[in-house]
Amino acid sequence: MTPAPRLPVLDGLRGVAILLVLVLHFTMYGGTPGVAGIDGFVHRFALAGWIGVDLFFVLSGFLITGILWDAKGGERYFRNFYARRLLRIFPLYYGALVVFLVLLPLLWPAHAGLARLRGEGVWYWTYLVNFQIAREGWPDFGALGHFWSLAVEEQFYLLWPVAVFLLRRRPLMALCAGAGGMAVGVRLALHLADREPAAFVLLPARVDALAAGALLALAVRGPGGLPAALRWAKPAAVASLAGLAAIFIWKRGLPAEDPAVAVAGYSLLAVLFAGVLTLALAAAPEGRAGRWLAAPGLAFFGRYSYGLYVLHHPLLFLKPEWLSYGSLPEWLLFVAAGTGVTVVLALLSWNLWEKPFLDLKDRFPYASAPREDRGTPPAAAPALRPASRGR
Numbered sequence: 001m002t003p004a005p006r007l008p009v010l011d012g013l014r015g016v017a018i019l020l021v022l023v024l025h026f027t028m029y030g031g032t033p034g035v036a037g038i039d040g041f042v043h044r045f046a047l048a049g050w051i052g053v054d055l056f057f058v059l060s061g062f063l064i065t066g067i068l069w070d071a072k073g074g075e076r077y078f079r080n081f082y083a084r085r086l087l088r089i090f091p092l093y094y095g096a097l098v099v100f101l102v103l104l105p106l107l108w109p110a111h112a113g114l115a116r117l118r119g120e121g122v123w124y125w126t127y128l129v130n131f132q133i134a135r136e137g138w139p140d141f142g143a144l145g146h147f148w149s150l151a152v153e154e155q156f157y158l159l160w161p162v163a164v165f166l167l168r169r170r171p172l173m174a175l176c177a178g179a180g181g182m183a184v185g186v187r188l189a190l191h192l193a194d195r196e197p198a199a200f201v202l203l204p205a206r207v208d209a210l211a212a213g214a215l216l217a218l219a220v221r222g223p224g225g226l227p228a229a230l231r232w233a234k235p236a237a238v239a240s241l242a243g244l245a246a247i248f249i250w251k252r253g254l255p256a257e258d259p260a261v262a263v264a265g266y267s268l269l270a271v272l273f274a275g276v277l278t279l280a281l282a283a284a285p286e287g288r289a290g291r292w293l294a295a296p297g298l299a300f301f302g303r304y305s306y307g308l309y310v311l312h313h314p315l316l317f318l319k320p321e322w323l324s325y326g327s328l329p330e331w332l333l334f335v336a337a338g339t340g341v342t343v344v345l346a347l348l349s350w351n352l353w354e355k356p357f358l359d360l361k362d363r364f365p366y367a368s369a370p371r372e373d374r375g376t377p378p379a380a381a382p383a384l385r386p387a388s389r390g391r
Contacts, residue, residue, distance in 0.1 A: 009280040010059065012293030014302030017055040022312055022342065024049025025146070026335045029316040031324035039328045044253040051254065051269055053149050054209045056305075058273040060153055061213025067366060068164040069221060074367020081161055083364040091357040092310050092349060093150065097124055100144060100314060113141030113317065127154040134198035143317035146309070148201045155203045156210050169218055176215040180267065183208035188263050196257040205266075212270040216278060229278050237275030240268040307346030307354070315341060 027046040071077055101121045105114045120139070123132040130148040132139075139145055163175060183205055190199040199205045220226045247265050248254055254261055283290040292298070301308065315338065325334040 020052030
């Protein structure tokens with residue numbers, strides 16, 4: 001099958017997601033700003049940047065489910081999916097592990113944090129670091145702590161193709177809805193058991209965002225297509241945004257592990273981002289939203305979002321202690337400089353390391369076979385199954 005065209009608005013949404021995460025982490029680990037006035041206001045908004053990960057989850061659920069559904073019934077369904085995912089994800093992921101778990105501890109043996117990280121390596125090599133965090137809490141030396149979200153996605157990639165292969169569209173949509181409800185119950189139970197990190201990092205607790213994206217992918221492939229999804233997208237997005245705004249005012253921010261944010265807020269984010277994604281898909285390219293999401297700068301960050309995500313976090317744990325900020329202007333400079341350095345590293349990684357592996361994906365083309373319950377005509381499917389080499 002010919003690769004489907006890229007949808008610039010999806011690169012734009014990825015760009016929004018990665019910029020939120022970059023601002024979050026450069027704020028968290030870069031210094032201590034003022035807590036009053038405009039400094040405190042900006043700081044609270046910056047610390048809500050963890051929602052970028054939830055946007056990534058919704059996008060992943062949508063894109064992966066669309067890819068799997070369109071390939072269902074074709075030849076080598078499992079082989080081609082897993083081969084393409086591995087070629088996209090493994091080179092940079094395991095390359096980073098070799099650097100931080102093997103090379104740097106050898107070159108910098110006196111660094112206690114790197115030595116401790118190396119001792120915990122089995123959790124990273126096996127994509128199970130989210131289980132370690134759930135059991136032991138956040139690590140003191142968290143250079144690779146952000147890999148928890150990559151573990152969640154990899155666990156989803158391992159299981160979801162089987163469900164798509166076995167179920168028809170409506171039962172699969174029911175499964176998505178059930179998974180969303182289950183996630184709320186799991187988070188509530190974990191908070192009642194005083195296991196806050198687990199509610200943030202485990203797949204059963206975070207599956208509602210992935211399921212929301214998957215549900216949208218299946219809905220737009222139904223008889224009503226995208227217009228049917230649009231009927232609920234805006235009301236759902238507005239209602240969920242109102243709920244999140246109420247929580248933000250109540251809690252003076254969106255602390256990720258607060259019980260109210262975790263139990264209700266994560267699901268509100270899933271609904272909000274699914275609604276935003278629906279509106280983005282329907283946005284006219286010449287309209288304001290379409291032009292904004294397809295803007296070259298935002299699309300650039302979206303295209304390289306995976307490398308930016310993997311590489312930015314370790315920099316904050318290897319920087320000298322004197323390199324920090326203490327005021328709003330210094331914060332702006334710190335975030336801009338950190339982002340610039342990360343962009344350079346991501347571009348080098350893409351061109352010198354990742355791209356040769358990505359070129360091999362052409363050996364594992366997705367097939368597409370019409371089915372009775374397909375909904376969307378095969379000719380229309382490519383527009384909803386964008387080719388992606390981004391995060």
